[in-house]
Amino acid sequence: MPIDDYLESHSHRQHLGWLAWLRKEWNEPDRHDYYIMRLTLEVLNLLRERKDKIQDLDKLKLPFKTKKEMEEEKKPTVVSAADDKERRKRATAMAMAKWLAPFKGKVIFQKQ
Numbered sequence: 001m002p003i004d005d006y007l008e009s010h011s012h013r014q015h016l017g018w019l020a021w022l023r024k025e026w027n028e029p030d031r032h033d034y035y036i037m038r039l040t041l042e043v044l045n046l047l048r049e050r051k052d053k054i055q056d057l058d059k060l061k062l063p064f065k066t067k068k069e070m071e072e073e074k075k076p077t078v079v080s081a082a083d084d085k086e087r088r089k090r091a092t093a094m095a096m097a098k099w100l101a102p103f104k105g106k107v108i109f110q111k112q
Helices: 003-009 012-026 031-047 067-074 081-103
Strands: none
16 A cells, blocks of 8 residues: 555554554464464574474564664663672672682682
């Protein structure tokens, strides 16, 4: 349908309603979407030679998002200095526990 015909036959309110319905429907897979996702899953598993099979179809679901929504997801979160300091302390403690685990309590260095 040419855009001129569409604009003549639909009001602005009808157009907005249609866009809202499309946004809702495009994020809800129907039967043929599941068939395509299942087929994609089988092809991926065949190409991977079934080493580590993908089981979850939701990983193959492609969400419909506007450019604005995608940009909002990419925005970095603001972290305060105190939170960052605590996160670094936890990460350091976890790394030391991981790397020092083979020594099982043996003293490998002493504070001077």
